[in-house]
Amino acid sequence: MSVSIDQVKALRDETGVSIMVCRKALEEAQGDIEKAKVILRKHSKLAAEKKADRALSAGTIGVYVHAGGEVAAMVHLACETDFVAKNEVFQTLARDIAMHIAAMAPVAARREDVAQDERQAALAVFQEEAAGKPDDVREKVVNGKMDSWYRERVLLEQPFVKDESRTIGDLLNEATQKFGERIDAVAFKRFSVR
Structure with missing residues (x-):
């Protein structure tokens, strides 16, 4: 199926991914932009996995201070090159993750x-709650509760506060695909006066 330049441009504007990759995703999705976004997310995860062993020798510190100054956070967002570290989109990503x-x-x-x-x-609590259920059901219940427990506590698994359809891990995978190099949240710290 042939896709229009306008469709490719719209997808590129939303995702920041290269024109050729956007065109291929749209062709695979038969012109459906939402399906193309899902395809791009899958490709971004694969791209991130391929680059997982690359050294991270550059990066930036993203800082966010909430109005009133009662809560603040910092994140070390690492990348491979200074070129990416100084990029405005990368800097914004670091600040968004800190927020x-x-x-x-x-x-x-x-x-x-x-x-x-x-x-x-946590595992002991969930196993106790699932006691008395059949073995196969108990295991699924415990695993599901542990997954949910991790989603509340683990940065890369949390739904992004500005777009809950994506996790922080998804954002990093998308950035890896967009910039063509490995991006990772190496460390973070949250401060609160309460």
């Missing part, structure tokens, strides 16, 4: 960064 951290108060960047005693305590 998300201030609003959502994650406790860790990834599942494996959550303290083991916290994980085990």
